[in-house]
Amino acid sequence: MKDKPKYKQIIEAAVEVIAENGYHASQVSKIAKKAKVADGTIYLYFKNKEDILISVFREKMGTFIDGAKRAIDDEQTANDKLFKLIEMHYSQLSESPYLAIVTQLELRQSKSELRHEINKVLKSYLDVIDSVIEFGLETGEIDKKFNPQLIRQMIFGTLDESVTTWVMKSQRYQLVEQVEEMHTLLTKGFFK
Amino acid sequence: MKDKPKYKQIIEAAVEVIAENGYHASQVSKIAKKAKVADGTIYLYFKNKEDILISVFREKMGTFIDGAKRAIDDEQTANDKLFKLIEMHYSQLSESPYLAIVTQLELRQSKSELRHEINKVLKSYLDVIDSVIEFGLETGEIDKKFNPQLIRQMIFGTLDESVTTWVMKSQRYQLVEQVEEMHTLLTKGFFK
Amino acid sequence: MKDKPKYKQIIEAAVEVIAENGYHASQVSKIAKKAKVADGTIYLYFKNKEDILISVFREKMGTFIDGAKRAIDDEQTANDKLFKLIEMHYSQLSESPYLAIVTQLELRQSKSELRHEINKVLKSYLDVIDSVIEFGLETGEIDKKFNPQLIRQMIFGTLDESVTTWVMKSQRYQLVEQVEEMHTLLTKGFFK
Amino acid sequence: MKDKPKYKQIIEAAVEVIAENGYHASQVSKIAKKAKVADGTIYLYFKNKEDILISVFREKMGTFIDGAKRAIDDEQTANDKLFKLIEMHYSQLSESPYLAIVTQLELRQSKSELRHEINKVLKSYLDVIDSVIEFGLETGEIDKKFNPQLIRQMIFGTLDESVTTWVMKSQRYQLVEQVEEMHTLLTKGFFK
DNA sequence: GATGAATGAGAATTCATTCAT
DNA sequence: TATGAATGAATTCTCATTCAT
Numbered sequence A, B, C, D: 001m002k003d004k005p006k007y008k009q010i011i012e013a014a015v016e017v018i019a020e021n022g023y024h025a026s027q028v029s030k031i032a033k034k035a036k037v038a039d040g041t042i043y044l045y046f047k048n049k050e051d052i053l054i055s056v057f058r059e060k061m062g063t064f065i066d067g068a069k070r071a072i073d074d075e076q077t078a079n080d081k082l083f084k085l086i087e088m089h090y091s092q093l094s095e096s097p098y099l100a101i102v103t104q105l106e107l108r109q110s111k112s113e114l115r116h117e118i119n120k121v122l123k124s125y126l127d128v129i130d131s132v133i134e135f136g137l138e139t140g141e142i143d144k145k146f147n148p149q150l151i152r153q154m155i156f157g158t159l160d161e162s163v164t165t166w167v168m169k170s171q172r173y174q175l176v177e178q179v180e181e182m183h184t185l186l187t188k189g190f191f192k
Numbered sequence E: 001g002a003t004g005a006a007t008g009a010g011a012a013t014t015c016a017t018t019c020a021t
Numbered sequence F: 001t002a003t004g005a006a007t008g009a010a011t012t013c014t015c016a017t018t019c020a021t
Helices: A005-021 A028-035 A039-045 A049-073 A078-095 A096-108 A114-141 A146-170 A173-186 B005-021 B030-032 B039-045 B049-073 B078-095 B097-109 B113-140 B148-168 B175-188 C005-021 C028-035 C039-045 C049-073 C078-095 C099-107 C112-139 C148-168 C175-188 D003-021 D028-034 D037-045 D048-071 D077-096 D097-109 D111-139 D148-168 D175-188
Strands: none
Touching: A005 A028, A005 A049, A005 A096, A005 A173, A028 A049, A028 C175, A028 D111, A049 A078, A049 A096, A049 B113, A078 A096, A078 A114, A078 A173, A078 C099, A096 A114, A096 A146, A096 B097, A096 B113, A096 D048, A114 A146, A114 A173, A114 D097, A146 A173, A146 B175, A173 B148, B005 B030, B005 B039, B005 B049, B030 B039, B030 B049, B030 D077, B030 D111, B049 B078, B049 B097, B049 B113, B049 C078, B078 B113, B078 B175, B097 B113, B097 B148, B113 B148, B148 D037, B148 D097, C005 C039, C005 C049, C005 C099, C005 D028, C028 C039, C028 C049, C039 C112, C039 D077, C039 D148, C049 C099, C049 D148, C078 C099, C078 C112, C078 C175, C099 C148, C099 D097, C099 D111, C112 C148, C148 C175, C148 D148, C148 D175, C175 D148, D003 D048, D003 D097, D028 D037, D037 D077, D048 D097, D048 D111, D077 D111, D077 D148, D077 D175, D097 D111, D097 D148, D111 D148, D148 D175
């Protein structure tokens, strides 16, 4: 009952409601009902509906990014850091099926203002990827001839697309089993 | 039906209206106005609003996919085919800035049902990518140890993310200049 | 069926709904129902709810003011003009009991923005009163020592208050029977 | 109850909040905040929001009416009594700019039920005016041919309208300077 | 007496779609 | 075919009031 329980209740309810009903069918009243609070209570903790959604993303991505950061800090090479990053990306989303649906499918349907806020949060994650690339450039593991931005686009694009595929296939296979192969594909390419 | 001039007028109007106003501010009446037809006329050519948007995607992606297919058919190696694929992906979207905005940003805001239909169309493009991978496996250019699905996710994810980045940066740089480097990154990876 | 019948239908319905239910209980849907149109139709003719109310006032006061103007134009002396003004003020409101309720009681409950618009319309009526005073000053009927603004406040305040009293007493007596006495009171005062 | 300090705090806070924010933006929570009490505390002293507003009017008008009564009691003629009445009406409102705004503009926006209660309070003031007229009829200063109700409507309507004009012109001129001229206008009329 | 977190009813407006002409 | 006026369902947010502490 401590530490603003209602705030967390509402956040968790929002994730579930969006995952179950889809972004466009997620009325405030539905979220309130699932959180077991009155509609008006929502507005004691959030400015408006958009604020709920941004907060969901911020809270959840915050944890996600922190997890990724901590994991790669433990590793000594860019190669290992990248491996860990892929592993964390897959494992964290695997463990929160609702969150995966929300981030990969539903929240992308939001209108521009909200998307803008979401992109800000996403930026922090891209920064983490950039830091791994930067590290690899320093250690010499990655060739300096490459544009780091393109490398990052490849890494994030690949991870994002593979998770989306997994979500759209109803999360029916084990994402984490792909870690090693994806790591090899990204670092070595697929041509002999 | 699809040969009628009004049908094409409406499709073209829809692309422009969505690119200029964003998905959520693209009312049927706006599309009708830009197409210079009455609101009701729209419904003589399309079942409903969703049908317009799917048709936009189908028509435009059809041309896009045909272009890609024709281009890779001319090449003899998987390596060259992939190079051409990347080049066509970038060049075709570069030449249709409106279309790029619509496919990369706006249409992704549509609700799940529409997204489902869009994914069907997208499937044809993924099939083209798959055919290149298939070809590479047959010629031995690509190692059989890799899961082709993962390779495809990497290729598509990378292309898609790089175009989205370019659109979000207001298309301020030349996408096609990245073709060669992206091709190297995908085929050889970025590790020494 | 000619000359924007829906517009007038809605205006008339609005007057009745406000008079019967009071300003605060006059929902758009109630007005639409009484006008026998769909809720959405209202918005083809009016920008928003406030616009309906302003239009009601403008339309009705327009007629009211025109009536007053035409009546005083026929008279040759300030004395007669004032008499006619009082007569028209009373008779026009007597003939439209709903309108009287709306202008004397309900519309005064509106919020500042709307009140502002209403005051603009009211200003035209005050101008008519001012023109009578002006005329009287020119003919010498009214002593130049008086501040015309104060005279106008006395005339309008008296008429307004007497109509409000009549409305609040449920319009149970004949307002027009007071014309002559009110005219005497205003012009000669009530002291011997 | 009415002697409790919190009661008076809330009344004073209400006047200020309404004058500063307008009737429609005067939430109970705002009044509570300005009165430095909790929202719930309000309901220990007042039945509901309407009760606050009526009490504001009752308390303030009580003082106002008492002032007027005392002033006219000192005078010996109806003429002097009326003069004093006008003077007190103007001076008391001049000295309480907030109160003037609240009574002339904001409280008139309240819904009919509240207006009804306000009118009851106002009735006491009209009684005071009536007593002056009565006195004048007895002394013979006022002609018995006039309907006293109409005289009262003229006096109150004129005073009320002139104060409203002054408030709407942002209280930029001296109301009390008009006392003498208004008195002349009311008693003698403005026709030669 | 005092608090303030929680409640939940209530209403304006948009826009895809229809159908009489 | 083509029109466009009319339809009406659907949802966020505010704020007076309560009541457990």
